Amino acid sequence: xxxxxxxxxxxxxxxxxxxxxxxxxxxxxxxxxxxxxxxxxxxxxxxxxxxxxxxxxxxxxxxxxxxxxxxxxxxxxxxxxxxxxxxxxxxxxxxxxxxxxxxxxxxxxxxxxxxxxxxxxxxxxxxxxxxxxxxxxxxxxxxxxxxxxxxxxxxxxxxxxxxxxxxxxxxxxxxxxxxxxxxxxxxxxxxxxxxxxxxxxxxxxxxxxxxxxxxxxxxxxxxxxxxxxxxxxxxxxxxxxxxxxxxxxx
Amino acid sequence: xxxxxxxxxxxxxxxxxxxxxxxxxxxxxxxxxxxxxxxxxxxxxxxxxxxxxxxxxxxxxxxxxxxxxxxxxxxxxxxxxxxxxxx
Numbered sequence: 001x002x003x004x005x006x007x008x009x010x011x012x013x014x015x016x017x018x019x020x021x022x023x024x025x026x027x028x029x030x031x032x033x034x035x036x037x038x039x040x041x042x043x044x045x046x047x048x049x050x051x052x053x054x055x056x057x058x059x060x061x062x063x064x065x066x067x068x069x070x071x072x073x074x075x076x077x078x079x080x081x082x083x084x085x086x087x088x089x090x091x092x093x094x095x096x097x098x099x100x101x102x103x104x105x106x107x108x109x110x111x112x113x114x115x116x117x118x119x120x121x122x123x124x125x126x127x128x129x130x131x132x133x134x135x136x137x138x139x140x141x142x143x144x145x146x147x148x149x150x151x152x153x154x155x156x157x158x159x160x161x162x163x164x165x166x167x168x169x170x171x172x173x174x175x176x177x178x179x180x181x182x183x184x185x186x187x188x189x190x191x192x193x194x195x196x197x198x199x200x201x202x203x204x205x206x207x208x209x210x211x212x213x214x215x216x217x218x219x220x221x222x223x224x225x226x227x228x229x230x231x232x233x234x235x236x237x238x239x240x241x242x243x244x245x246x247x248x249x250x
Numbered sequence: 251x252x253x254x255x256x257x258x259x260x261x262x263x264x265x266x267x268x269x270x271x272x273x274x275x276x277x278x279x280x281x282x283x284x285x286x287x288x289x290x291x292x293x294x295x296x297x298x299x300x301x302x303x304x305x306x307x308x309x310x311x312x313x314x315x316x317x318x319x320x321x322x323x324x325x326x327x328x329x330x331x332x333x334x335x336x337x
Contacts, residue, residue: 010268047265061262105264107274108292220255241292244258246299 012049015101017093018072023160027126028090029065029076034101037073040064042137043110043130043215043243046075046103050085060085063129063217063243064104067136076160078126109215109243113138117213118146118206121175122196122226124218125153128160130243131217135168135175147175150204152196152222154183178204196222198229208234217243260294260305266317267291270324271336278336280305284312286332 019031042064049059060083066074079090093099111119111134119138121131128151138147153159159179169177180192180200192200206212214235216226223244230240260276267275276292287309294314297304302318307330316327328334 009270009272010265045261045264061265102265102269105268105274106261106276106292107264108276108290109259109261220257242259243261246256246258 010102010105012100012102014098015073017095017097017099020093020095023076024158026090026158027076027078027160029074030089030093031066032073032075032101034073038104040068040073040104041107041110041112042068042133044104044106044133045130046073046101046105048075048085048089049100049102050088051100058085061105062089064133065129065136067133067140069137069140076126076129076132109217109241111137111213111215113141113143113145115213116145116211118210119148119175120205120212120214120230121147121149122201122214122216122218122230123149123151124196124222124226125158126160127216127218127222127243127245129217131215132161132164134215135165138175139168139171144173146206146210148178148204148206149175150178150180150196150201152180152182152218155181156184156186156189196226196229198232201226201229201233205230205233205235212239214240215243216240218245220244220246256297256299257295258298259292260290260296261292262296262298263291263303263305263317266303266319266324270326273336275336278334280314280334281332282307282310282312282314283330283332285310291334 015032015034018033021029045061045063047061051057062075065076077086077089080086123131165177168174185193216223223242227240227242264276278291279288280291281288295306295308305315312330314331318325
Protein backbone atom coordinates (compact mmCIF):
# COMPACT_ATOMS: atom_id res chain seq x y z
CA UNK A 1 0.00 0.00 0.00
CA UNK A 2 1.55 3.29 -1.06
CA UNK A 3 1.52 6.11 1.46
CA UNK A 4 -0.06 9.25 0.10
CA UNK A 5 2.08 12.37 0.13
CA UNK A 6 0.68 15.00 2.45
CA UNK A 7 1.27 18.67 1.86
CA UNK A 8 3.56 20.19 4.46
CA UNK A 9 4.94 16.80 5.41
CA UNK A 10 7.94 15.06 4.07
CA UNK A 11 7.77 12.73 1.15
CA UNK A 12 10.28 11.05 -1.13
CA UNK A 13 11.54 12.84 -4.19
CA UNK A 14 13.89 11.88 -7.01
CA UNK A 15 17.41 13.37 -6.98
CA UNK A 16 19.71 13.34 -10.02
CA UNK A 17 23.48 13.06 -9.75
CA UNK A 18 25.18 15.96 -11.54
CA UNK A 19 28.73 15.60 -10.23
CA UNK A 20 30.84 13.11 -8.30
CA UNK A 21 33.95 14.23 -6.41
CA UNK A 22 36.41 11.76 -4.89
CA UNK A 23 37.44 13.30 -1.57
CA UNK A 24 39.67 10.42 -0.40
CA UNK A 25 40.15 6.80 -1.48
CA UNK A 26 36.98 5.81 0.40
CA UNK A 27 34.94 8.99 0.51
CA UNK A 28 33.01 10.63 -2.27
CA UNK A 29 30.87 13.72 -2.56
CA UNK A 30 27.65 13.35 -4.53
CA UNK A 31 26.36 16.60 -6.00
CA UNK A 32 22.65 16.50 -6.73
CA UNK A 33 19.95 18.25 -8.62
CA UNK A 34 16.77 18.02 -6.58
CA UNK A 35 13.70 19.59 -8.19
CA UNK A 36 11.94 22.04 -5.88
CA UNK A 37 14.54 21.61 -3.14
CA UNK A 38 13.19 23.78 -0.29
CA UNK A 39 16.65 24.75 1.02
CA UNK A 40 18.31 23.53 4.18
CA UNK A 41 20.08 24.61 7.37
CA UNK A 42 23.71 23.72 8.10
CA UNK A 43 23.85 20.46 10.05
CA UNK A 44 20.70 18.88 8.61
CA UNK A 45 20.64 15.54 6.85
CA UNK A 46 18.64 13.67 4.26
CA UNK A 47 17.41 10.11 4.05
CA UNK A 48 18.38 8.17 0.94
CA UNK A 49 16.36 5.16 -0.24
CA UNK A 50 17.52 2.67 -2.82
CA UNK A 51 15.17 0.13 -4.38
CA UNK A 52 16.45 -3.03 -6.05
CA UNK A 53 14.76 -4.56 -9.10
CA UNK A 54 13.10 -7.16 -6.88
CA UNK A 55 11.58 -4.40 -4.71
CA UNK A 56 14.02 -4.74 -1.80
CA UNK A 57 14.59 -1.33 -0.21
CA UNK A 58 17.43 -0.01 1.89
CA UNK A 59 17.47 3.38 3.56
CA UNK A 60 20.22 5.42 5.25
CA UNK A 61 20.71 8.96 6.51
CA UNK A 62 23.49 11.16 5.14
CA UNK A 63 24.57 14.59 6.29
CA UNK A 64 24.39 17.50 3.90
CA UNK A 65 27.88 18.84 3.12
CA UNK A 66 26.99 21.92 1.11
CA UNK A 67 26.15 25.30 2.59
CA UNK A 68 22.60 26.60 2.32
CA UNK A 69 24.08 29.28 0.05
CA UNK A 70 25.52 26.76 -2.43
CA UNK A 71 23.76 26.36 -5.75
CA UNK A 72 23.69 22.56 -5.53
CA UNK A 73 22.94 20.10 -2.76
CA UNK A 74 25.95 17.98 -1.92
CA UNK A 75 26.24 14.88 0.27
CA UNK A 76 29.56 13.33 1.28
CA UNK A 77 29.50 9.58 1.78
CA UNK A 78 32.06 7.21 3.23
CA UNK A 79 32.06 3.83 1.52
CA UNK A 80 31.95 1.03 4.06
CA UNK A 81 32.90 -2.53 3.14
CA UNK A 82 29.64 -3.93 4.50
CA UNK A 83 27.48 -0.89 3.74
CA UNK A 84 24.83 -1.84 1.22
CA UNK A 85 23.85 1.77 0.51
CA UNK A 86 27.20 3.53 0.94
CA UNK A 87 29.10 1.03 -1.21
CA UNK A 88 26.65 1.70 -4.04
CA UNK A 89 26.82 5.49 -3.63
CA UNK A 90 30.63 5.52 -3.50
CA UNK A 91 31.40 2.66 -5.88
CA UNK A 92 28.74 2.42 -8.54
CA UNK A 93 26.80 5.65 -8.80
CA UNK A 94 27.38 7.62 -12.03
CA UNK A 95 26.48 11.03 -13.36
CA UNK A 96 22.86 11.13 -14.48
CA UNK A 97 21.77 8.35 -12.11
CA UNK A 98 18.78 9.03 -9.88
CA UNK A 99 17.76 7.85 -6.44
CA UNK A 100 15.07 8.67 -3.88
CA UNK A 101 15.74 11.29 -1.25
CA UNK A 102 13.72 12.68 1.66
CA UNK A 103 14.60 15.87 3.44
CA UNK A 104 16.08 18.05 4.63
CA UNK A 105 15.44 16.76 8.14
CA UNK A 106 16.61 17.62 11.63
CA UNK A 107 16.42 20.89 13.51
CA UNK A 108 18.38 20.04 16.62
CA UNK A 109 21.92 19.54 15.29
CA UNK A 110 21.83 22.80 13.36
CA UNK A 111 23.84 26.00 13.37
CA UNK A 112 23.06 29.21 11.55
CA UNK A 113 24.87 32.53 11.34
CA UNK A 114 23.46 34.77 14.05
CA UNK A 115 22.89 31.95 16.51
CA UNK A 116 25.95 33.06 18.41
CA UNK A 117 28.99 31.16 19.45
CA UNK A 118 31.89 30.81 19.39
CA UNK A 119 31.64 27.48 17.66
CA UNK A 120 33.55 24.40 18.69
CA UNK A 121 33.29 21.65 16.09
CA UNK A 122 34.72 18.22 16.87
CA UNK A 123 34.73 15.59 14.11
CA UNK A 124 35.72 11.95 13.94
CA UNK A 125 36.28 10.78 10.35
CA UNK A 126 33.29 11.42 8.11
CA UNK A 127 31.63 13.14 11.08
CA UNK A 128 33.20 16.24 9.57
CA UNK A 129 30.48 16.40 6.90
CA UNK A 130 27.71 18.34 8.71
CA UNK A 131 30.38 20.46 10.42
CA UNK A 132 31.77 21.34 6.98
CA UNK A 133 28.32 22.56 6.01
CA UNK A 134 28.47 24.85 9.06
CA UNK A 135 31.95 26.13 8.14
CA UNK A 136 30.93 26.70 4.52
CA UNK A 137 27.81 28.50 5.70
CA UNK A 138 29.83 30.60 8.16
CA UNK A 139 32.15 31.65 5.32
CA UNK A 140 29.35 32.30 2.80
CA UNK A 141 27.33 34.32 5.32
CA UNK A 142 30.35 36.42 6.33
CA UNK A 143 29.82 35.39 9.96
CA UNK A 144 32.72 36.55 12.14
CA UNK A 145 31.95 34.65 15.34
CA UNK A 146 34.95 32.46 16.16
CA UNK A 147 35.08 28.84 15.02
CA UNK A 148 37.44 26.01 15.85
CA UNK A 149 37.48 22.56 14.31
CA UNK A 150 39.16 19.63 16.05
CA UNK A 151 39.26 16.89 13.44
CA UNK A 152 40.40 13.31 14.01
CA UNK A 153 41.42 11.20 11.00
CA UNK A 154 43.34 7.97 10.68
CA UNK A 155 45.98 9.38 8.35
CA UNK A 156 46.68 12.50 6.28
CA UNK A 157 45.30 10.70 3.21
CA UNK A 158 42.03 10.11 5.06
CA UNK A 159 41.43 13.80 5.78
CA UNK A 160 38.24 14.78 3.96
CA UNK A 161 38.12 18.33 2.45
CA UNK A 162 41.84 18.70 3.20
CA UNK A 163 42.58 21.47 0.70
CA UNK A 164 39.36 23.36 1.30
CA UNK A 165 39.91 23.29 5.06
CA UNK A 166 43.37 24.73 4.52
CA UNK A 167 41.94 27.52 2.37
CA UNK A 168 39.17 28.27 4.86
CA UNK A 169 41.64 28.25 7.73
CA UNK A 170 44.03 30.68 6.08
CA UNK A 171 41.32 33.18 5.15
CA UNK A 172 40.96 36.23 7.34
CA UNK A 173 38.47 35.40 10.09
CA UNK A 174 38.73 31.78 9.01
CA UNK A 175 38.27 28.90 11.45
CA UNK A 176 41.16 27.55 13.49
CA UNK A 177 41.74 23.95 12.48
CA UNK A 178 43.42 21.30 14.62
CA UNK A 179 44.09 17.95 12.98
CA UNK A 180 44.90 14.79 14.86
CA UNK A 181 46.07 11.70 12.95
CA UNK A 182 45.49 8.57 14.97
CA UNK A 183 47.09 5.77 12.94
CA UNK A 184 49.87 7.18 10.80
CA UNK A 185 51.46 10.57 10.36
CA UNK A 186 53.43 11.99 7.44
CA UNK A 187 57.15 12.65 7.99
CA UNK A 188 57.74 15.81 9.99
CA UNK A 189 54.17 15.86 11.38
CA UNK A 190 54.00 18.21 14.33
CA UNK A 191 50.26 18.04 15.01
CA UNK A 192 48.40 15.71 17.36
CA UNK A 193 48.82 11.98 16.81
CA UNK A 194 46.32 10.39 19.18
CA UNK A 195 42.60 10.07 19.78
CA UNK A 196 40.81 13.20 20.91
CA UNK A 197 40.99 13.30 24.70
CA UNK A 198 40.42 15.71 27.56
CA UNK A 199 43.97 17.06 27.46
CA UNK A 200 43.69 17.81 23.74
CA UNK A 201 40.33 19.52 24.22
CA UNK A 202 41.72 21.54 27.12
CA UNK A 203 44.31 22.91 24.67
CA UNK A 204 42.03 23.46 21.69
CA UNK A 205 38.48 24.11 22.90
CA UNK A 206 37.16 27.58 23.72
CA UNK A 207 37.12 28.31 27.44
CA UNK A 208 33.73 27.82 29.04
CA UNK A 209 33.68 31.54 29.90
CA UNK A 210 33.39 32.31 26.17
CA UNK A 211 29.94 30.60 26.21
CA UNK A 212 30.75 28.35 23.25
CA UNK A 213 28.37 26.01 21.47
CA UNK A 214 29.85 22.60 20.64
CA UNK A 215 28.83 20.27 17.82
CA UNK A 216 30.31 16.78 17.96
CA UNK A 217 29.84 14.29 15.13
CA UNK A 218 31.33 10.88 14.39
CA UNK A 219 31.06 7.23 15.35
CA UNK A 220 29.07 6.66 18.55
CA UNK A 221 32.04 5.81 20.85
CA UNK A 222 33.95 8.87 19.59
CA UNK A 223 31.02 11.21 20.14
CA UNK A 224 30.29 9.90 23.61
CA UNK A 225 33.89 10.17 24.80
CA UNK A 226 34.28 13.71 23.39
CA UNK A 227 30.96 14.88 24.84
CA UNK A 228 31.88 13.47 28.26
CA UNK A 229 35.30 15.16 28.11
CA UNK A 230 33.73 18.52 27.25
CA UNK A 231 31.33 18.25 30.18
CA UNK A 232 34.30 17.46 32.44
CA UNK A 233 35.93 20.66 31.16
CA UNK A 234 32.86 22.51 32.38
CA UNK A 235 30.77 22.74 29.20
CA UNK A 236 27.08 22.65 30.16
CA UNK A 237 25.55 19.46 28.71
CA UNK A 238 22.96 21.56 26.89
CA UNK A 239 25.75 23.41 25.01
CA UNK A 240 27.13 20.16 23.55
CA UNK A 241 25.11 18.90 20.60
CA UNK A 242 25.88 15.47 19.30
CA UNK A 243 25.27 13.49 16.14
CA UNK A 244 26.21 9.84 16.48
CA UNK A 245 26.76 7.80 13.34
CA UNK A 246 26.39 4.45 15.10
CA UNK A 247 29.13 1.86 14.74
CA UNK A 248 29.69 2.36 11.03
CA UNK A 249 27.08 4.33 9.19
CA UNK A 250 26.06 2.04 6.36
CA UNK B 251 29.20 -2.75 23.86
CA UNK B 252 27.51 -3.99 20.71
CA UNK B 253 24.26 -2.34 21.81
CA UNK B 254 26.00 0.84 22.86
CA UNK B 255 27.74 1.20 19.53
CA UNK B 256 24.40 0.92 17.71
CA UNK B 257 23.07 3.95 19.56
CA UNK B 258 22.43 7.10 17.56
CA UNK B 259 20.63 10.34 18.37
CA UNK B 260 16.93 11.07 18.26
CA UNK B 261 17.99 13.28 15.40
CA UNK B 262 18.18 10.12 13.27
CA UNK B 263 14.38 9.82 13.56
CA UNK B 264 13.84 13.16 11.83
CA UNK B 265 12.89 11.52 8.53
CA UNK B 266 10.14 9.25 9.78
CA UNK B 267 8.84 11.93 12.16
CA UNK B 268 8.79 14.43 9.29
CA UNK B 269 6.69 12.07 7.25
CA UNK B 270 4.07 11.89 9.99
CA UNK B 271 4.13 15.30 11.67
CA UNK B 272 3.94 18.61 9.83
CA UNK B 273 6.34 20.25 12.31
CA UNK B 274 10.08 19.74 12.63
CA UNK B 275 10.12 17.22 15.46
CA UNK B 276 13.75 16.87 16.56
CA UNK B 277 13.41 20.21 18.37
CA UNK B 278 10.17 19.07 20.04
CA UNK B 279 10.44 18.36 23.77
CA UNK B 280 9.65 15.00 25.25
CA UNK B 281 9.24 14.11 28.93
CA UNK B 282 10.33 10.70 30.17
CA UNK B 283 7.58 8.75 31.86
CA UNK B 284 10.19 7.16 34.14
CA UNK B 285 12.67 9.73 35.43
CA UNK B 286 10.64 12.74 34.31
CA UNK B 287 13.54 14.53 32.60
CA UNK B 288 12.67 16.68 29.60
CA UNK B 289 14.90 16.82 26.51
CA UNK B 290 14.64 17.73 22.83
CA UNK B 291 13.79 14.66 20.75
CA UNK B 292 17.10 15.16 18.90
CA UNK B 293 19.07 14.71 22.12
CA UNK B 294 17.47 11.42 23.16
CA UNK B 295 18.96 8.07 22.17
CA UNK B 296 17.67 6.18 19.17
CA UNK B 297 18.17 2.67 17.84
CA UNK B 298 17.33 2.46 14.16
CA UNK B 299 18.69 -0.95 13.18
CA UNK B 300 15.84 -2.95 14.73
CA UNK B 301 12.77 -3.89 12.65
CA UNK B 302 11.33 -0.67 14.03
CA UNK B 303 12.78 2.45 15.58
CA UNK B 304 13.19 2.76 19.33
CA UNK B 305 13.79 6.02 21.20
CA UNK B 306 15.14 5.73 24.73
CA UNK B 307 15.60 8.30 27.48
CA UNK B 308 19.20 9.59 27.42
CA UNK B 309 19.16 9.75 31.24
CA UNK B 310 17.50 6.53 32.44
CA UNK B 311 17.32 4.41 29.23
CA UNK B 312 13.56 3.91 29.47
CA UNK B 313 11.86 3.21 26.14
CA UNK B 314 10.03 6.42 25.20
CA UNK B 315 8.76 5.79 21.69
CA UNK B 316 8.60 2.79 19.39
CA UNK B 317 7.80 3.34 15.72
CA UNK B 318 6.89 0.51 13.39
CA UNK B 319 6.04 0.74 9.71
CA UNK B 320 4.24 -2.29 8.36
CA UNK B 321 3.23 -2.14 4.72
CA UNK B 322 2.72 1.60 4.86
CA UNK B 323 0.92 1.75 8.20
CA UNK B 324 2.76 3.53 10.96
CA UNK B 325 2.22 2.72 14.61
CA UNK B 326 3.66 5.01 17.27
CA UNK B 327 3.98 3.41 20.70
CA UNK B 328 4.17 6.32 23.12
CA UNK B 329 3.62 4.49 26.41
CA UNK B 330 7.02 5.34 27.87
CA UNK B 331 6.74 9.09 27.50
CA UNK B 332 4.79 11.42 29.72
CA UNK B 333 4.22 14.00 27.05
CA UNK B 334 5.49 15.37 23.74
CA UNK B 335 5.41 19.11 23.16
CA UNK B 336 5.79 20.83 19.80
CA UNK B 337 4.39 23.64 17.76
